[in-house]
Structure formats: structure tokens, C-alpha cells
Amino acid sequence: xRALSAVYRRELASYLATPTAYVFIAVFLFAAGAFTFEIxxxxxxxxxxxxxxxxxxxxxxxxxxxxxxxxxxxxERRAGTDELLLTLxxxxxxxxxxKFLAAWTLATLxxxxxxxxxxxxxxxxxxDNGAIAAAYVATVLMAxxxxxIGTALSAVTGAQVVAFVLAVxxxxxxxxLGAPSTLSFARTLGPNLADILGAISILGHYETAxxxxxxxxxxxxxxxxxxxxxYATAVAVEAKRGG
Amino acid sequence: MNRRAxxxxxxxxxxxxxxxxxxxxxxTLKGARLDLTQDRLYSLSSGTxxxxxxxxxxxxxxxxxxRSAAAERPALRAYAARVREMLQTYAARSRDMVRIVEVDPxxxxxxxxxxxxxxxxPIDRTGAGDPIYLGVVGSNAxxxxxxxxxxxxxxxxxxxxxxxxxxxELEEPQRLTIALVTALPIADAAPPYxxxxxxxxxxxxxxxxxxxxxxxxxxxLLVVHPPLLxxxxxxxxxxxxxAKGRAVIAVDPAAVLAAGATPLDATxxxxxxxxxxxxxxxxxxxxxxxxIVMDRAAALPLTAGAPPNxxxxxxxxxxxxxxxxxxxxxxxxxxxxxxxxxxxxxxAGVTVTPLLQTTRDTxxxxxxxxxxxxxxxxxxxxxxxxxxxxxxxxxxSGALPSAFASTAPLKRAVSRAxxxxxxxxxxxxxxxxxxxxxxxxxxxxxxLLNAIxxxxxxDELVSLRSRAPSLRRLSALDDVTRAALATRKAAQAxxxxxxxxxxxxxxxxxxxxxxDAEPSAAEIAEFERIQRRADxxxxxxxxxxxxxxxxxxxxxRLVVLLDVWAPPVLVALIGLVVFWLRMRRVDRKAPRRTx
Numbered sequence: 001x002r003a004l005s006a007v008y009r010r011e012l013a014s015y016l017a018t019p020t021a022y023v024f025i026a027v028f029l030f031a032a033g034a035f036t037f038e039i040x041x042x043x044x045x046x047x048x049x050x051x052x053x054x055x056x057x058x059x060x061x062x063x064x065x066x067x068x069x070x071x072x073x074x075x076e077r078r079a080g081t082d083e084l085l086l087t088l089x090x091x092x093x094x095x096x097x098x099k100f101l102a103a104w105t106l107a108t109l110x111x112x113x114x115x116x117x118x119x120x121x122x123x124x125x126x127x128d129n130g131a132i133a134a135a136y137v138a139t140v141l142m143a144x145x146x147x148x149i150g151t152a153l154s155a156v157t158g159a160q161v162v163a164f165v166l167a168v169x170x171x172x173x174x175x176x177l178g179a180p181s182t183l184s185f186a187r188t189l190g191p192n193l194a195d196i197l198g199a200i201s202i203l204g205h206y207e208t209a210x211x212x213x214x215x216x217x218x219x220x221x222x223x224x225x226x227x228x229x230x231y232a233t234a235v236a237v238e239a240k241r242g243g
Numbered sequence: 244m245n246r247r248a249x250x251x252x253x254x255x256x257x258x259x260x261x262x263x264x265x266x267x268x269x270x271t272l273k274g275a276r277l278d279l280t281q282d283r284l285y286s287l288s289s290g291t292x293x294x295x296x297x298x299x300x301x302x303x304x305x306x307x308x309x310r311s312a313a314a315e316r317p318a319l320r321a322y323a324a325r326v327r328e329m330l331q332t333y334a335a336r337s338r339d340m341v342r343i344v345e346v347d348p349x350x351x352x353x354x355x356x357x358x359x360x361x362x363x364x365p366i367d368r369t370g371a372g373d374p375i376y377l378g379v380v381g382s383n384a385x386x387x388x389x390x391x392x393x394x395x396x397x398x399x400x401x402x403x404x405x406x407x408x409x410x411x412e413l414e415e416p417q418r419l420t421i422a423l424v425t426a427l428p429i430a431d432a433a434p435p436y437x438x439x440x441x442x443x444x445x446x447x448x449x450x451x452x453x454x455x456x457x458x459x460x461x462x463x464l465l466v467v468h469p470p471l472l473x474x475x476x477x478x479x480x481x482x483x484x485x486a487k488g489r490a491v492i493a494v495d496p497a498a499v500l501a502a503g504a505t506p507l508d509a510t511x512x513x514x515x516x517x518x519x520x521x522x523x524x525x526x527x528x529x530x531x532x533x534x535i536v537m538d539r540a541a542a543l544p545l546t547a548g549a550p551p552n553x554x555x556x557x558x559x560x561x562x563x564x565x566x567x568x569x570x571x572x573x574x575x576x577x578x579x580x581x582x583x584x585x586x587x588x589x590x591a592g593v594t595v596t597p598l599l600q601t602t603r604d605t606x607x608x609x610x611x612x613x614x615x616x617x618x619x620x621x622x623x624x625x626x627x628x629x630x631x632x633x634x635x636x637x638x639x640s641g642a643l644p645s646a647f648a649s650t651a652p653l654k655r656a657v658s659r660a661x662x663x664x665x666x667x668x669x670x671x672x673x674x675x676x677x678x679x680x681x682x683x684x685x686x687x688x689x690x691l692l693n694a695i696x697x698x699x700x701x702d703e704l705v706s707l708r709s710r711a712p713s714l715r716r717l718s719a720l721d722d723v724t725r726a727a728l729a730t731r732k733a734a735q736a737x738x739x740x741x742x743x744x745x746x747x748x749x750x751x752x753x754x755x756x757x758x759d760a761e762p763s764a765a766e767i768a769e770f771e772r773i774q775r776r777a778d779x780x781x782x783x784x785x786x787x788x789x790x791x792x793x794x795x796x797x798x799x800r801l802v803v804l805l806d807v808w809a810p811p812v813l814v815a816l817i818g819l820v821v822f823w824l825r826m827r828r829v830d831r832k833a834p835r836r837t838x
Contacts, residue, residue, distance in 0.1 A: 017825065022818025026811035033807030043799050045317050048715040113814065116806045124719040124802070134279040180310065184347065199269040200262055208276070211328055213285045216275035220268045228261045235250045 003090035007098025011072075015106055020071070025110045028064045032114050035060065048125025053117055054135045054210045058175050058203055061139075061146050065107055066167030069150025072099045073237070074160040086241045096234045100151050100226075107143040111136070131212025138209030141222040142202060146171050148229035155236040171202075174225070178203030274335035282711035284325070285332050290703035291407045294414070295333060298340040302413050304330055304406070305380045306345045307358045312373040318714075319366070322396040323377055325713050329402060330379070333410070341410065348376050364392045381409035389413050400709035404568050411704050419445040419699040422461035424480070426452070426470035426514045427668075428504050436677045437688040441695065457483050463699055464490040468501055468518045468668040477522050481646050484523070488643075488657035489698045491691065494518045495668035496583040497535045497613035500675070517610060518668065526646035527639055528589035531666045535581040535613050536633045539626060540604035542619070543578065552619040553606070553626075555580045557685070558599045558635065566709040569638055569663060569694050570598045575686040578675045581613035582667035584633040593641035597634040598663070599690070604628050636665040636690070661705050663694040720795060727791025734787050738780045745773050745780075 015021045032053060036042050040052020076082035085095065118136075121127040150167040157163045176182055178201025186194040198204045202225075205218035278286045287295070308323045327345065334341045348355040348363075350373045358376055365374035379391045389412045391405050398405070421441070429438065429449075441447055448458045452470055456479050464483050472480070484490050495501075495518055502516040524530055541559065542551035557576040564570045577599055584607065587595040606629050643660040669675060676685035683689070698705060752770050 016821065019818055019822050022814055022821070026815040026818070029814060030807060030811040033803075033810070037803055037807060041317065043717075043720070045321075046717050046720065047318075047321070048717050051321060113810050116810055120802055120806055121717070124717040125715055126718065127715055128281045128284075128713075130279040130281045134277075195269065196262070196266060199265045207324075208328065208331075211285070211324065212278065212280035213328065214277040214279060215272075217265070217268045217272050220272070221265050224261050224264055228257055231257055232254045235254055239246055239250045 001094075003088075004094040004098050004101075007090065007095055008101050011099050011102030012105060015068075015102060021068070021106055024064065024068055025106075025113065028060065028110050029113055031060055031064070032056065033117070036117060048121050048127040050117055050121060050127070050132055050135065051210070053114070054139065057139050058142065058206055061107070061143050062171040062175050063168055064110075065103075065143060065146035066150040066153075066164045066171065068106060069103045069147050070154050070160045070163040070167060072103060072151040073155040073233075074158050074163050077158045078160070082240070086237070092234050092238050092241065096151075096155075096230055096237060100148060100230055100233070103147045103151060104144050107147055108140050111139055111143060128212060134212045134214050135210050137214065138206055138218065138222075141219070142206055145174070145202060145222050145225045145229075148226040148233075149174070152229040152233040152236070155233045155240075174200070175202045177201035178205070178207070273339075276332075276335065280713075282713075284711070284713050285328055287332060287336055288403060288707055288710075290706040291333075291403060292336060293703045294407055294411050294701070295337040295341065298337060298410070298414055300384045300414070301340050301342065302337075302410055303342045303344060303382050304333065304409065305382070306330055306343065307348050307354075307361075307363055307376045307378050307380065308345060309349070309373065309375040309377070310347045311349055313375050316375070319375065319377070319396065322399065322714075325399070326377065326379075326394055326402065329406060333406060350374070361388065362390045362392050366393055366395060379406065379409060381413050383413040387413060387416055389416075396714070398571070399712045399714070400566060401568050401571055403710055404704070404707045407707060408700065408704055411701055415701065417462075419463060419695070420458070420461050421445050421447045421463050421465050421695065422457045422483070423447050423449045423465045423467070424454075424457075424469050424472075425449070425465075425467040426512075426518065427468050427501055428514060435671060436673050436683060437671050437691050440688060440692055444692075445695070445699070455479065462487060462489060463695060464492075465695065466490065466492045466494070466520060467671060468493060468495060468498055468514065469520060470512075470515060470518075472520075478647050478650075480520075481523055481526075484643060484660055484662065485645050486657070488660035488702075490660075490662045491665075491694050491698060492520055492524075492662060493665040493668050493671065493691070494520050494531055494583070495581075495666065496531060496533050497581040497610035498668045499581050499613050499616075500669045500672040502614070516614065522646050524664065526648075527593055527643050527662070529585060529587045529595060529637070529639055529664060531583040531585060531664075532607065533610065534583070534607040535610055536584045536601060536635065537606050537608060537622065538601040538604060538633075539606070539623070539628065540602040545616075545619075550619045553622050554613060554616075556601065558601065562600045562602070564596065564598045567596055567598060567638060568707070568709065569697050570690065571709065572693060573686040573689055575684070575689075577687050577690050578670060578685050579635055579667045580669035580672075580675060581610070582635045582670070584635065585637050585664060585666050587637070587639075589639070589641070590644060593639065593643060596638045596640070597636075598638055599634070599636035599665075601633045601635065603630050603632055605631055605633050607633075635667060636663065638663050657702070659702065659706070661698050663698065665691070720798060723795050723798065724791065727787070727794065731784070731787050731791065735784060738784055741780060742777060745777050748773055 035056035036050070036053040040056060042052050045052065073082070076085055118132060121132075122129070146167075149170050150163070153166045153170065154160070154163040157166060177197045183194045183198060183204075186197050199217075200221070205215070205221045208215050209218055276285075278284070306327060308327070310320075310323070313319050313323070330343045334343045346354045346358070348358040355376075358378070358380075361380045363376050363378040363380070366377050367375070376393075377395075378393050381389045389409045391409055394402065394405060427435075429435065434442070438447065447465075448461060450457060455475055457464065461483070464480065464487070466480070480490075497517060498514070501514045504514055519531060521530065535554070537553035538556035539553045541556040542553040543555045543557055544550060545552045545555050555578070557578050559576045560574060563573050563577065579599075585595075585597075589595050606626060639662045641659060643662065670687045671691060676683050676687040678684045749770070752766060752773075755766060
């Protein structure tokens, strides 16, 4: 546990010490706002909810979070600190989890900084705050999934740009599997295929939560997705330690 | 196996485990969900849960939703998502008995043909572009179908009712049997419009005037202008309501049109001029006034071209209960003639919900007034408004007590009865609402038919009430627009009045110029002044509109500034400060390291 906490604090500090994290958060906040007001046509719809904001989140986070998580392991290799890190008397799981939690914390911070939108809808109308809270919880979980994918690919490839591209690709696959067009195409191939794709897609599980319903299946999906990619990260790191 | 191959194998095994876990969860954990919406939008009422829990056969609900055609309709898309989510909630709560299928009936596709064949209707027929469908077709194992042809967003309070009704009717497809008690002379060959319509949907058994019992198989009692009933007949009606709990009752202190009707043959008594069911209604805490109600503000002309007569008035949709499923679908007014008013002081466990109400500009009068048929001038000359909203139809629900509790054998068999009471019989006369060429012009018959339709449903279905809508507006911005509109309207009215005066003065001046050879300098000056004033007024109107738009835009800009620009700029600034502080620290350390 001490090792986990040390790794977590070291990672978080290193994120905040470089301009990258600030640039990342600033651009994400701007994009989230622009998606809500410009593409989502917030004022045109006139609804006191954050529907346009949450609808854009899977696609935004899918691209932004790999930019954050790509450095988790690849940066160590570039700076040549990976060998030192791996020889430390810290178990692999604490290294993996520490790095993941630090990146997830930063992602959560970025999401939390969109709170002015929540305040705005409360000033301009009487939104369903229960539904918005549920959607935020699901957004944070979804962010965890993208971060886990990103850190895993950062550990596997060891090169930041490659890690970024692969993480966006894998994130896109998990997201687009649940898109209505994918599912209706899958249904023509076989009804079971659509069910399978729906069960392992980020979009499908996030959709219900966007409207204020937290489904146990969505919780299991996001947690198991995070666990799977963290385990894959640990396997990759372990392979480097041993090899 | 080397280390790398082992690692890959482990990860692959885990991937399989991940997919399996989620597939199992998807199939076994349906319904394990937390509805965090404030109005519990995605939680089902106990009536629906009972129906879903009692399903014996699988039911398929096919949602027809024109997703691609509605790409440009975000509000409709949001509502369709609400419908889809609701359907999924049904599936989740049904122990796999309800299956949901979604189809996009694109233009000229086989799916569209299928939708049209099933009876689906486009959501708005006026709109240009491809038709947009949002409806549900339910079918059961023997391919019986029940259709909700269209689910318009404005009917959202009744979404649960509409969906549950499909499931309920598929489970128990039944034709309603209605026992009709009436003193109206109805010829079988030429029934009134409402009865002809009712016979299409239900089996109507008219009971003889000297009946001693109601048909055993009847599900619902319909009383329309009853004759004077003896004690045994009243007991029969009372016992029916106790046993079956469903009745629609129309009585009238002054049945003007019925009283003038001739009996079908000479042996029959003419219909009475008034009808009542005071004994039964009294037990439920409801009474119909012996006086009739007149409504001046909603008065209609008795004959074409005549001035409006308060004896004959309409209940417009604003005064029809919107939150009760009996009347929610009514879009046109209901016409009434010399109606009575309903009063109530219900006992514990009984609730009375007004369905049709008058304006405040009402007056009660003895029934003889209606029989005398005074002219509207006479009525209006003596008008002293009671300033009271009167209820002419209401829904009485709950544990209705028996009017013969001490003598009748059956106290109460149903826990909850539902009765609709209407204090006018003339309203069902074709002459009041049916155009011989085009059919019904008002919703008089629809009121009765809807009431029967709703009350004919199972206990669980009838127990469903309207739900809070999910749409919440940006009311602050709407308020600005509305206030601006009101200001504009007021200004417009004022300016139009001014303009009329100005125009009149201009006309006067023009007339003067036509008669006089040469207008005086003073007249020319006034003419020009007035014309300038007219121009100024128009400019003022435009500026009010502009100001309103600017106010909304100003608020929108402020929101965009605070939500889109301020947070990233702030974060960037913090980043700069942190970076600058770090640089300074590095700079300060640097000289010490270099000799």
C-alpha cells in the first residue's frame, strides 16, 4: 500500500509539474464547451439538461484521455527511468495501479472542472440534478475505462505516439461497437451478434446513465473493462521486469 | 512456453472472461438499476409491475422509430430515447417475458410498409420531408397485435399508460360487455353517433325498462338518462358497482332535447325531462345540482346566426383535465346544454377529480328556465355572474361505499371502483356535435367513449395515473422571450390604437385638402408631423423586438463566456503560474551548481 501511495503521488506530481496536464485540461474544457454549445445546439434545444454535453463525452474522452495516459509507461522508457523503476522493491500491481489512478485522478479533475455547465443549467432552469449526477458518475467510470486502455497500450508499445494512436483505435472500437448504426448492421448478421456487441460496448452502457439510470450491468462492464486492461498492463510490465 | 507467449495466453484468456462476464451480466442482471431521476421517470408504477409480473406468454414490443428521418429533430430524438429507455425498463422488469425490437422504417423500405400495415401514423403529417414514425406494435405468441399508432411527446404523461395498455391487452384480449340503462328512445336502426361507435368496439346490452337484474357478463355499467328506478333496480345498480367497480353515469336536471323526443311507439312512456341517481351518488358523497348551470363566457349560439346563449356552452380544451387519462386525448371542445353542476364531499378513501369545468362567468338557474328556452338577450339582461367555476363531469375513484349497506348482501367486492359522472345528457344528442356531412365536430362522444375505454381496462391499468414529463426547459431564457413578447404585444396594441387615431386624422386632413383648394401651412405641418409620428411608432415596435433579441443574446454570450472560455483560460493561467514558479526555482538553484 505504501508503494502504491508513493507511485500515485510521484505520478500525479510529475503530471502537474509539466505544462502537458494544464494544456490537456484546458483544451478538453474548451472542446467540451464548444461541443455542448455549438454542435449540441444547447440554446436551440432550450432544454434544462446537459444532454448535448454528455452525448459528446464518449467521443471527446476517447481522443483526449490517450493523450494523457500515453506517457504513463512510454515516458519512463524515453527518459530511461523505466529500468530504475522496475528494480524498485515495489510490486508490479502497485506500479500499475498507481500510474492508472494518477491519470484517472487527472481525468476526473478535468471532468469536474466542467461543473460551471451544471451551475448554468440550474441558473437558467430547473434541471433534474439526480439525472445529471448519475451521468457524471458514469462519465467518470467511462473515463477510467479509456485511461486503463491508454496505460495498457503505453506499457505494451513503449513509444508515446504509437501508444496514443493504438489507444484511440482500441477506444474507438469499444465505443463504436454500441453505435446504433453498428448494432443495426450487426442485427442483419444475426440477432445474437448485436446483443454481444451491445454487452461489451461503452456507448451502450453509457447511454442509459446519460438519462439518469445507473445500471448494475454498466457498473460491472466499466469495472471489468478497467480490471482487464490493468491486468494486461501488469502482464506487460511483468514481462519487461522478467525479460 | 516462453514468458511472452505465456503473457499473451493469460491476456487472451482474460479477454474471453471479460466478454463472458458481461454477456452473463447482460442476460441475468436485467432490472438491477438505480433510477436517480427526480421524478422516477424510469421506475414503473405498481400497476405496471403487477401486469408484467403476471405475464404468462412472451410479448414482443416493436418500436418503430424513424431515427434517420428525425436526424434534424433533436427534441423528438430525445423523446424517442425516453420511449426506448422506458421499453427497456419494461423488458428488464418482465422476467424475460417482454422482448424489445427496434426498427427504423425508412422511406420506401419494407419496414415502412410493415409499419403502415400495422396501422402506424406519422408523428406530424404536416411536416415536409420523410414521414417520422414513433409508435409501438405489440404482438404475442399467437400473433395477435395491439398497436399504439403514434406516441407524441405531448402525451408523455401517459407514456406508461399507453405501453402498459398494449401489454395488458395482449395478455387478456377481451371484448368489453356493457350494460346500458337508459330512458332515451333509441331505435336500433338509427342509433345516436356515440352508441354506433360504442357498438363497434364493445358488446352493448341494453336492459329492459322493467329490469330486475343486470346482465351477469357485463363488465361496465353505462347509465344515460335513466328512467325513474325503483328500489330493487337501484340495488341492482349499486351491487353492480360494488361487484365490478366500473360505471359511467350521465344524468341531467334538464334534458332539453331528450324531453322533446317522441317515443318509438305509442305504448312507451316519453323520456323524462330530468334524470337523477341521487341515492347512489349520495352514498359516494357526490350530488348533481337540481339547478342548471349557464356559462356566459363560453356561450354558443343555439341556432346559426343567433347570439350566443349561456344555456348552451362549450368546455374548451383548457378547461378539460389534461392530467387524467380519461380526458387527456380530447383536443376539441365539448358542448353542453343546460347541464347540471357536480358537488362533492366524498367520504374517506374516495377521491373526486373534475374532468370538465366551466369558466368563472357562470350562473345557476332553476331547470324551468331551460324548458322555457329564453332568448340570450333575456338571460344576459338579468345576468349576475356567480364568479364560480362549476364542474360538469368528474371521475370518482376509490373505495365507494354501498348506498344499501344495511340491506344489500354485497358490501364491496372490488377494493377500488372507478366511476365517471357527467351532469348533462343533451351533450350526447347528435344535434349538439355531429355535422351530418363531416361527422363529429366536437369531442362530446369522444369524452364518453374514452371514459368507457379507460374504465374498461384492468384494475392495474386503470390505477395508472399521469406522470411528470421529462422535458425541462431553460425557463430563464424562455421568461425573457415571453416577457419581451408581452411587452411587444402591449406596445403593439397601444401603437395600433395610436396609429388608428393618426390614420383617422390623416384621412380628415386629406378630406380637407380635397375640398379646400390650397391646404394651409398649419395643415401641411400637422400632416407631416402625424406622418413622422406614424414612422416613429413603427420604429419603436422594431426596437422593442430588437431589444428582446439582444437581451437573450446577451445572456447567451455571457453563458458561453463563463462556460466555454473562462474554465480553460483559468486552467491555462494556473499552468503558466506553476510553470513560472518552477522555472524560477530552477534558476535560483542553477548558479549554486555552476562555479
